[in-house]
Amino acid sequence: MTSLQSVxxxxxxxxxxxxxxxxxxxxxxRLHWSLKAVAIVVTSxxxxxxxxxxxxxxxxxxxxxxxxxxKLLATRIVEPHSLEGDPGSIYxxxxxxxxxxxxxxxxxxxxxPYSEALAEQxxxxxxxxxxxxxxxxxxxxxxxxxGTILDLVREYxxxxxxxxxxxxxxTTGVFVPPPAGAQGSVFNPLPPPRMPPKDAQQ
Numbered sequence: 001m002t003s004l005q006s007v008x009x010x011x012x013x014x015x016x017x018x019x020x021x022x023x024x025x026x027x028x029x030r031l032h033w034s035l036k037a038v039a040i041v042v043t044s045x046x047x048x049x050x051x052x053x054x055x056x057x058x059x060x061x062x063x064x065x066x067x068x069x070x071k072l073l074a075t076r077i078v079e080p081h082s083l084e085g086d087p088g089s090i091y092x093x094x095x096x097x098x099x100x101x102x103x104x105x106x107x108x109x110x111x112x113p114y115s116e117a118l119a120e121q122x123x124x125x126x127x128x129x130x131x132x133x134x135x136x137x138x139x140x141x142x143x144x145x146x147g148t149i150l151d152l153v154r155e156y157x158x159x160x161x162x163x164x165x166x167x168x169x170x171t172t173g174v175f176v177p178p179p180a181g182a183q184g185s186v187f188n189p190l191p192p193p194r195m196p197p198k199d200a201q202q
Contacts (some may be wrong), residue, residue, distance in 0.1 A: 015047055015050055016047065022043055026039060060109070062110050063110070065139050069097040069136065070136060070138075072129055075093070075123075075125070077090050087113065087114060088114030089112065089114050090115075090122050091111055091112075094107065095107045
Protein backbone atom coordinates (compact mmCIF):
# COMPACT_ATOMS: atom_id res chain seq x y z
CA MET A 1 0.00 0.00 0.00
CA THR A 2 1.41 3.39 -1.01
CA SER A 3 1.60 6.38 1.32
CA LEU A 4 -1.27 8.09 -0.48
CA GLN A 5 -3.47 5.02 -0.15
CA SER A 6 -2.74 4.78 3.58
CA VAL A 7 -3.60 8.48 4.04
CA UNK A 8 -6.90 8.03 2.19
CA UNK A 9 -7.71 4.91 4.22
CA UNK A 10 -6.88 6.66 7.51
CA UNK A 11 -9.03 9.68 6.70
CA UNK A 12 -11.89 7.46 5.52
CA UNK A 13 -11.82 5.42 8.75
CA UNK A 14 -11.61 8.60 10.86
CA UNK A 15 -14.64 10.05 9.08
CA UNK A 16 -16.54 6.76 9.54
CA UNK A 17 -15.81 6.83 13.27
CA UNK A 18 -17.13 10.39 13.52
CA UNK A 19 -20.25 9.33 11.60
CA UNK A 20 -20.76 6.37 13.96
CA UNK A 21 -20.43 8.64 17.01
CA UNK A 22 -23.03 10.99 15.51
CA UNK A 23 -25.41 8.05 15.03
CA UNK A 24 -24.97 7.03 18.69
CA UNK A 25 -25.73 10.59 19.82
CA UNK A 26 -28.79 10.73 17.58
CA UNK A 27 -30.16 7.49 19.04
CA UNK A 28 -30.32 9.00 22.50
CA UNK A 29 -31.07 12.61 21.50
CA ARG A 30 -34.61 13.93 22.00
CA LEU A 31 -35.09 15.24 18.49
CA HIS A 32 -37.86 14.77 15.96
CA TRP A 33 -37.23 11.74 13.73
CA SER A 34 -37.13 13.97 10.61
CA LEU A 35 -34.20 15.98 12.01
CA LYS A 36 -32.37 12.74 12.83
CA ALA A 37 -32.97 11.48 9.28
CA VAL A 38 -31.63 14.70 7.76
CA ALA A 39 -28.49 14.53 9.93
CA ILE A 40 -27.87 10.92 8.88
CA VAL A 41 -28.35 11.68 5.17
CA VAL A 42 -26.11 14.78 5.28
CA THR A 43 -23.36 12.91 7.17
CA SER A 44 -23.49 10.01 4.70
CA UNK A 45 -23.36 12.38 1.72
CA UNK A 46 -20.32 14.20 3.09
CA UNK A 47 -18.61 10.86 3.71
CA UNK A 48 -18.91 9.97 0.01
CA UNK A 49 -17.88 13.48 -1.11
CA UNK A 50 -14.83 13.60 1.16
CA UNK A 51 -13.67 10.13 0.10
CA UNK A 52 -13.86 11.14 -3.57
CA UNK A 53 -12.08 14.43 -2.90
CA UNK A 54 -9.19 12.70 -1.16
CA UNK A 55 -8.11 11.19 -4.48
CA UNK A 56 -7.23 14.65 -5.68
CA UNK A 57 -4.99 15.57 -2.75
CA UNK A 58 -2.36 18.01 -3.97
CA UNK A 59 1.25 16.99 -3.91
CA UNK A 60 0.73 13.31 -4.66
CA UNK A 61 1.40 11.69 -8.01
CA UNK A 62 -1.67 10.03 -9.49
CA UNK A 63 -1.67 6.41 -10.67
CA UNK A 64 -4.65 7.06 -12.93
CA UNK A 65 -4.50 7.05 -16.71
CA UNK A 66 -2.49 9.88 -18.27
CA UNK A 67 -4.33 12.49 -20.38
CA UNK A 68 -5.04 11.37 -23.95
CA UNK A 69 -2.44 13.86 -25.26
CA UNK A 70 0.00 15.74 -23.08
CA LYS A 71 3.06 17.95 -22.94
CA LEU A 72 5.96 16.66 -20.83
CA LEU A 73 7.15 19.25 -18.29
CA ALA A 74 9.51 17.31 -16.03
CA THR A 75 10.41 13.78 -14.96
CA ARG A 76 11.85 11.85 -12.03
CA ILE A 77 13.11 8.28 -12.33
CA VAL A 78 13.27 6.17 -9.16
CA GLU A 79 15.09 2.93 -9.93
CA PRO A 80 14.13 -0.34 -8.21
CA HIS A 81 15.73 -1.03 -4.83
CA SER A 82 15.84 -4.75 -4.07
CA LEU A 83 16.83 -4.36 -0.40
CA GLU A 84 13.89 -2.08 0.38
CA GLY A 85 11.51 -3.99 -1.87
CA ASP A 86 10.82 -0.90 -3.97
CA PRO A 87 9.89 -1.92 -7.55
CA GLY A 88 10.76 1.56 -8.81
CA SER A 89 8.63 4.24 -10.39
CA ILE A 90 8.75 6.87 -13.09
CA TYR A 91 7.16 10.19 -12.24
CA UNK A 92 5.92 12.46 -15.02
CA UNK A 93 4.78 16.05 -14.60
CA UNK A 94 2.54 16.72 -17.59
CA UNK A 95 0.05 19.20 -18.99
CA UNK A 96 -2.99 18.03 -20.95
CA UNK A 97 -3.25 19.17 -24.56
CA UNK A 98 -6.42 19.85 -26.52
CA UNK A 99 -7.02 18.84 -30.14
CA UNK A 100 -5.02 21.88 -31.32
CA UNK A 101 -1.99 21.08 -29.11
CA UNK A 102 -2.76 23.96 -26.75
CA UNK A 103 -1.83 23.20 -23.11
CA UNK A 104 -4.48 23.27 -20.38
CA UNK A 105 -2.22 25.29 -18.01
CA UNK A 106 -3.03 22.77 -15.25
CA UNK A 107 0.06 20.58 -14.66
CA UNK A 108 -0.38 17.24 -12.89
CA UNK A 109 1.98 14.56 -11.60
CA UNK A 110 1.59 10.90 -12.57
CA UNK A 111 3.37 7.75 -11.42
CA UNK A 112 4.11 4.99 -13.92
CA PRO A 113 5.47 1.52 -13.00
CA TYR A 114 9.21 1.32 -13.66
CA SER A 115 10.65 -0.45 -16.67
CA GLU A 116 14.16 -0.16 -18.04
CA ALA A 117 12.96 0.68 -21.55
CA LEU A 118 10.61 3.41 -20.33
CA ALA A 119 13.27 4.83 -18.00
CA GLU A 120 15.68 5.17 -20.91
CA GLN A 121 13.09 6.91 -23.08
CA UNK A 122 12.06 9.16 -20.20
CA UNK A 123 15.67 10.21 -19.58
CA UNK A 124 16.12 11.03 -23.28
CA UNK A 125 12.89 13.05 -23.36
CA UNK A 126 13.84 14.94 -20.19
CA UNK A 127 17.19 15.87 -21.75
CA UNK A 128 15.36 17.19 -24.82
CA UNK A 129 12.98 19.24 -22.68
CA UNK A 130 15.89 20.78 -20.76
CA UNK A 131 17.53 21.61 -24.09
CA UNK A 132 14.45 23.61 -25.09
CA UNK A 133 12.85 21.00 -27.36
CA UNK A 134 9.26 20.40 -26.13
CA UNK A 135 8.22 16.76 -25.87
CA UNK A 136 4.75 15.26 -25.90
CA UNK A 137 3.10 11.89 -25.51
CA UNK A 138 -0.14 9.90 -25.62
CA UNK A 139 -1.90 7.94 -22.89
CA UNK A 140 -2.27 5.03 -25.33
CA UNK A 141 1.49 4.44 -25.10
CA UNK A 142 1.47 4.00 -21.33
CA UNK A 143 -0.13 1.77 -18.75
CA UNK A 144 -3.00 3.12 -16.71
CA UNK A 145 -2.20 1.93 -13.18
CA UNK A 146 -0.78 -0.89 -11.14
CA GLY A 147 -2.26 -3.70 -13.21
CA THR A 148 -3.63 -7.05 -12.02
CA ILE A 149 -3.22 -10.71 -12.90
CA LEU A 150 -6.14 -10.41 -15.33
CA ASP A 151 -4.43 -7.43 -16.95
CA LEU A 152 -1.23 -9.41 -17.37
CA VAL A 153 -3.20 -12.22 -19.01
CA ARG A 154 -4.85 -9.67 -21.29
CA GLU A 155 -1.38 -8.74 -22.54
CA TYR A 156 -1.05 -12.22 -24.04
CA UNK A 157 -4.43 -12.20 -25.76
CA UNK A 158 -4.17 -8.63 -27.08
CA UNK A 159 -3.48 -8.68 -30.82
CA UNK A 160 0.24 -8.27 -31.52
CA UNK A 161 -0.45 -5.37 -33.88
CA UNK A 162 -1.96 -3.36 -31.03
CA UNK A 163 1.12 -3.82 -28.85
CA UNK A 164 3.47 -2.97 -31.70
CA UNK A 165 1.69 0.24 -32.63
CA UNK A 166 0.80 1.56 -29.19
CA UNK A 167 3.85 0.66 -27.11
CA UNK A 168 1.67 -0.66 -24.32
CA UNK A 169 -1.79 -1.63 -23.16
CA UNK A 170 -3.40 1.34 -21.44
CA THR A 171 -5.53 -0.95 -19.26
CA THR A 172 -2.70 -2.95 -17.71
CA GLY A 173 -0.52 -0.33 -16.08
CA VAL A 174 2.49 -2.16 -17.49
CA PHE A 175 4.67 -0.47 -20.07
CA VAL A 176 5.29 -2.80 -22.99
CA PRO A 177 8.39 -1.74 -24.97
CA PRO A 178 8.06 -1.85 -28.75
CA PRO A 179 9.84 -4.61 -30.67
CA ALA A 180 13.47 -4.00 -31.64
CA GLY A 181 13.71 -1.77 -34.67
CA ALA A 182 10.11 -0.54 -34.44
CA GLN A 183 9.22 3.14 -34.31
CA GLY A 184 7.72 3.07 -30.85
CA SER A 185 9.03 5.98 -28.79
CA VAL A 186 6.50 7.06 -26.18
CA PHE A 187 7.78 10.65 -26.26
CA ASN A 188 8.01 12.66 -29.46
CA PRO A 189 8.85 16.26 -30.43
CA LEU A 190 5.79 18.39 -29.72
CA PRO A 191 4.50 20.38 -32.70
CA PRO A 192 3.52 24.01 -32.04
CA PRO A 193 -0.13 24.65 -31.15
CA ARG A 194 -2.53 25.29 -34.02
CA MET A 195 -3.82 28.83 -33.65
CA PRO A 196 -7.35 29.84 -34.70
CA PRO A 197 -7.59 31.68 -38.03
CA LYS A 198 -7.14 35.42 -37.85
CA ASP A 199 -10.19 37.59 -38.20
CA ALA A 200 -10.84 38.70 -41.75
CA GLN A 201 -9.88 42.28 -42.36
CA GLN A 202 -12.85 44.61 -42.66
